[in-house]
Amino acid sequence: MNYQELVNTVVPSVNLFLTSECNMGCKFCFAPSGHAQALPQDETERIINECHDVGIEKITFVGGEPLLYPHLYDVVHFDHLDAKWFLK
Numbered sequence: 001m002n003y004q005e006l007v008n009t010v011v012p013s014v015n016l017f018l019t020s021e022c023n024m025g026c027k028f029c030f031a032p033s034g035h036a037q038a039l040p041q042d043e044t045e046r047i048i049n050e051c052h053d054v055g056i057e058k059i060t061f062v063g064g065e066p067l068l069y070p071h072l073y074d075v076v077h078f079d080h081l082d083a084k085w086f087l088k
């Protein structure tokens with residue numbers, strides 16, 4: 001496999017930081033503690049749609065603890081978004 005063939009096997013992907021909130025307290029963590037921040041739902045949906053538009057095939061939700069993101073349920077139900085490709 002040459003370099004170009006190897007590059008062509010890479011799935012275009014992004015890590016999307018939804019929130020800095022976390023229920024743990026790892027000393028090595030880079031997520032800010034004490035003042036948790038989270039993306040507004042509309043901003044998250046805009047980013048997801050833009051990722052779709054530029055050909056991103058995989059989005060990994062990260063944080064903090066992404067399961068603490070208050071809009072997680074809404075943004076993983078994509079009926080109202082253009083990015084229905086996630087469900088494939």
Ligand code: SF4
Nearest residue numbers: 022024025026029064
């Ligand atoms: S985000 Fe991960 S590394 Fe940071 S405190 Fe939470 S569990 Fe630990």
